[in-house]
């Protein structure tokens with residue numbers, strides 16, 4: 001019997017597991033895929049928003065501003081890639097000025113620090129690649145970029161180190177209310193828990209229905225992106241937004257923490273898991289981005305992808321106890337700025353669980369600290385020392401991203417070891433560069449198989465069943481066979 005079962009291992013579920021692991025709480029996270037952070041959490045703009053966008057008084061506004069503050073410290077403590085680079089919302093017309101001033105006022109009400117409106121000369125000095133038509137902008141110095149999937153997996157790892165449990169490949173199929181709490185039917189058998197928290201992203205309405213809660217629906221909405229090579233990564237120094245519209249924050253241009261340039265997203269209603277990209281969608285993204293930064297070279301695009309917003313029929317985040325089922329809590333409808341808000345939501349849900357009767361004694365095993373060796377960022381002396389300590393740091397596996405065998409082996413022996421080639425890519429970046437894994441993919445697969453003691457055929461590209469090796473193309477004869 002667990003104290004708390006969390007359904008969904010996105011950034012919301014992982015943040016909650018982390019916050020619960022500060023206490024002597026017997027918590028489990030149930031995730032249907034073979035890794036955490038693989039749904040919306042891995043496919044978004046990766047911006048830690050400053051918090052001027054949500055309407056004052058909403059849960060979104062409160063959690064965003066608090067989350068922005070918490071994430072900076074969290075990334076420091078757990079060694080998560082993060083850069084506080086600030087953002088601009090560009091204005092091109094008198095109508096845009098009204099919107100930029102409205103956002104400024106909202107930001108002041110929401111408590112966003114350092115906001116100001118900058119005029120053309122200063123704007124173009126700070127960001128020389130902008131289109132000449134950009135006349136003014138809202139500047140938010142507290143906006144940042146982060147590695148979004150690492151924000152999830154690092155918190156989950158730290159929670160597991162503190163004694164929490166993560167069950168992967170565990171799909172929740174039904175939930176029964178009992179006298180003691182809940183019996184959860186999963187693809188791995190029954191799990192019992194006193195409290196259940198629904199953090200199932202685009203599937204959170206289906207999970208709510210399992211306990212008879214029909215109070216909201218999710219209308220999935222897709223956003224498509226270009227990811228450009230590091231050759232384009234220094235084109236802009238800040239996150240560049242345009243004025244938001246009814247359907248979202250519009251198309252942005254931004255450096256990523258890995259040194260790439262990200263461009264997107266659009267907004268199209270879709271199905272819960274439909275992450276296909278379309279020629280029309282990408283063309284709209286490209287045109288909108290060129291309005292802000294005309295010199296983007298889309299020939300240097302190395303990847304397109306799409307993410308799905310969990311837009312709820314209620315116009316705010318849905319965080320708190322279910323009205324139809326005692327002991328059942330939602331973290332649902334977490335569209336943007338959900339990444340920025342997740343750690344603040346998690347702290348609030350812990351308080352709610354405590355009010356509902358969960359005891360919160362301090363957990364002596366919780367450290368809240370993590371250190372990761374990233375060879376690429378070491379100077380020559382640091383690299384030499386690393387190699388002396390472990391010769392595997394001397395073997396470069398991914399040439400595009402300068403990732404060593406030692407870093408891959410480290411990731412495979414941390415507490416929440418990935419089991420797929422893309423899982424390793426998300427932990428330590430082999431395959432994230434210009435060749436997109438063409439060179440290092442098979443070598444990563446071999447290292448995973450060796451370290452986990454399984455045949456190479458059992459190492460998928462990403463989700464379970466995404467086979468890389470289907471069979472032999474030629475009969476292989478051992479020496480001595482005829």
Ligand SMILES: Cc1cc2nc3c(=O)[nH]c(=O)nc-3n(C[C@H](O)[C@H](O)[C@H](O)COP(=O)(O)OP(=O)(O)OC[C@H]3O[C@@H](n4cnc5c(N)ncnc54)[C@H](O)[C@@H]3O)c2cc1C
Nearest residue numbers: 008010011012032041044045047172201223337338339340
């Ligand atoms: C295009 C786009 C751009 C965005 N940009 C930003 C941004 O720049 N900044 C920002 O702050 N926010 C942004 N967001 C929002 C942010 O990405 C999300 O709010 C956040 O990732 C949601 O996390 P989550 O944990 O709620 O959901 P998810 O990451 O979707 O996780 C839900 C998990 O539940 C699991 N699950 C579902 N059903 C079951 C089941 N039956 N059993 C077990 N597990 C189940 C899924 O496999 C998944 O892993 C953006 C979103 C999109 C789509």
